Amino acid sequence: MEYNNKKELFTVTVFSENRVGLLNQISIIFTRRKLNIESLSVSPSSIAGVHKFTITAYADEETISKLVRQIEKRIDVLKSFYYHDDEIVYQEVALYKVPTVELLEEKNLESIIRHHNARILEITREYTVIEKTGHDDETTALFEELKRYDIRQFVRSGRVAVTKSPEEYVTMYIEERARRKEEIERCLKDE
């Protein structure tokens, strides 16, 4: 297969058994190829007992395709995929903590919140926490706007993503593996 060698941000997903030490196994595969993980998030998937890692990294497609195969080779990994941005629906969450006193004087606060489709999670005398979900450029835009209110803390989550494909490959794979298990057990019984 021919790839262009342009670097872009890829989203890598990994489905694995829920076993201690997997994050380490996956991250060293990135390290060994000098790939910096831009963001990472780990959670249970829709399938009971199966964990999902969502990782983003800048690389060319050839590198990322080889990386995915090395990840999938790890024994406790079920499946691993990589995606271009247009193949997935993805989201990130950002939290901004600003001194409440800075906001009190602001006449445009409502329009900022409205414009960015953000929400206020908590207000105390000392600080206010604003939440914004969106793509990287959107959470960054709000950051730029809130800068003048003296942001005390800012954090952005790793990307989470689901595919646009109508096929659920992991579910299909797990079903296929269950059939394989039955087949092997039948063979053993016959012996």
Added chain:
Amino acid sequence: MISGAEALIRSLLAEGVDTIFGYPGGAIIPVFDRLYDYKDRLRHILVRHEQGATHAAQGYARVSGRTGVVIVTSGPAATNVITGLSDAMMDSTPLVVITGQVGSELLGSDAFQETDVIGITQPVTKWSYQIRNVEDLRWAVARAFYIASTGRPGPVVLDFAKNAQVAMMEWRGYKKCHFVRTYEPNPVINDADVERVAAMIDKARRPLIISGHGVEIARGEKELLALAEKAQVPVTTTLLGLSTIATDSHMFKGLVGMHGNVAANVAIGECDLLVAVGLRFDDRVTGDPAHFASQAKIVHIDIDSSEFGKIITPDATIHGDAREVLARLVDKVSPARHDEWLGSFDKAWKIETEKVINPELNDKSRINMGCVARKVSEAAGYGAVLVTDVGQNQMLSARYFKYTAPRSIITSGGLGTMGFGLPAAIGAKIGAPDRTVCFFTGDGGIQMTMEELGVILQYGVAVKIILLNNNFLGMVRQWQELFYDRRFSETELVNPNFVMIANSYGIPAEDVETLDELDGAIERMLAHDGAYVLNVNIDPEELVYPMTPAGSPISTILLNKDERYEK
């Protein structure tokens, strides 16, 4: 109720284990205590250093095809097995290495002889798992043997916490593992892929096979020869694949790679179809990959699909067990004749024979390494197992030994581990007691794991040790001579009296100073019923040829200091 340590021993027996290479220590004493009661069924070979245990287990596994088993303690013992694990990972060797670990309650506290075994071993193992709970034990052992020995084999580590060794459990029998949901060692071979490759072979006018370690692992030697003969495809091999075809077979055309045969490397550039079976296109095989097999369609057959396109982009692949794939191809291909193509190898062979092989074998002025290897191979009736260390001794013994049976070369190919040889030879002899095991080493490599002579002493392991002694780290010296202006930085060794060392371990030994002493010494060595050491005086000026300089196209071949191969 039985202890976790007892359950481990019973599990090993249930897996058919009869030999363990190991070394006791604090965090594994409960296991060794149980082992004491199983001496009649489980032979434990006490090595002298844990690295030696892993290499011995590798030698045992490679010669027999069975999984090598190692039991050592925690901390420094666990760090000492890392080299063997890496080596086994690179050369696809099935090992189950059990390390002791401090009790679960102490984990993470920098306890005495605690080390992060899982963290350290993950990058160099196929799988590693910490047994903290005795209830996991049978599951983990069964999985370990299944994973280590199936698919593309490799090393597995079980880190056995001391609390789980002493905890009590109900035995309730042992179930072998036959299935892991996330791992498929026997991929179903795609018929369409086989058809496609068979058609490519039928169509090719200058087809060439490279046979690798995967053919040996799959025991596909018969099928390889059948395919070669039916479709008239000449066979070359990698270093680890050398004994997948008899050296004297009319279909064998040579070793590929940096110090391979001229005809084989030239053919890679000239073939129109390259069928690579069970190999991973190591840089020592390909030279500059951009110039590799530039006229050829490339077919890659492997059980590990992550190898496809890793180095060389194939035109077709077959994912599966090498023996099965070869058998299917034998059925599908049409009988063919490629007389002219087969004959075309003769010219390069003639030149190599004239310029390299004859001077190596027939030099009257000194003892050449290749000459020693050929003489030993011949005197042993060509049926011996060759075990090598790493460097010039490795390349020249591999080149000049002859192979007539499968599983006859055991060498550290991927990792290139100096010190691999002596313990691997011990393991090989234990794994194949009826075969003659000839171990070729250098004065550098043998001193890296020389302590294992103690194992030969203790267990009477009849390894024939041929020490090609030039008082130099010869391969590095060769590069310094060819590429670093003869600046021999830190490659000269002042060596001990190896004969006295061997004798102090109860091993008969002799110095071979001149060529006229060689034949008699070899005869005495092979006639002796036990281990034997020949310390052979080698000229440090002897270099390994042919040679493709690192990073050059594989067809750029130096025949000697002054001549290159020209078509």
